[in-house]
Amino acid sequence: MAESSRSGDCIFCRIAAGEVPATVVHEDEMVVAFRDVNPQAPPHVLLIPRRHMASLNIVSQGDEAILGHIVRVAVRVAESEGLADRGYRLVANCGPDAGQSVDHVHFHLLGGGGMGWPPG
Ligand code: 5GP
Ligand code: ZN
Numbered sequence: 001m002a003e004s005s006r007s008g009d010c011i012f013c014r015i016a017a018g019e020v021p022a023t024v025v026h027e028d029e030m031v032v033a034f035r036d037v038n039p040q041a042p043p044h045v046l047l048i049p050r051r052h053m054a055s056l057n058i059v060s061q062g063d064e065a066i067l068g069h070i071v072r073v074a075v076r077v078a079e080s081e082g083l084a085d086r087g088y089r090l091v092a093n094c095g096p097d098a099g100q101s102v103d104h105v106h107f108h109l110l111g112g113g114g115m116g117w118p119p120g
Pocket of ligand 1: 011020022023034035036037038039046092093099100101102103
């Protein structure tokens with residue numbers, strides 16, 4: 001298992017704890033999904049494990065269940081956002097070259113078309 005259950009100065013831990021407001025679209029015992037405060041697409045939802053893990057680089061075998069659950073929740077959120085048939089992108093930025101700006105593992109669910117490949 002990666003790192004402690006929470007990191008006091010982590011914005012996503014604070015959102016998961018309900019200490020910082022966010023527009024939550026799904027939450028359960030393992031995962032919270034909420035709308036990105038600075039959306040890059042309509043819609044733009046972030047999915048995070050409740051438990052603090054700083055980076056995909058420190059994910060371990062014990063994290064496989066939660067990561068698999070996040071993907072399944074992402075598909076459910078995509079369905080509820082009306083994206084299932086149109087398509088969507090699920091992406092995780094890891095490290096400086098990818099532009100990771102919050103050190104708590106998160107997946108971006110992006111929809112609405114107009115997405116280029118490869119991403120910039
Ligand atoms: P990254 O750049 O690390 O891949 O993505 C971090 C994302 O978190 C960014 O898209 C940014 O807009 C979003 N974000 C950062 N702080 C907050 C916040 O306090 N609330 C919400 N809803 N999103 C945030
Ligand atoms: Zn955190």
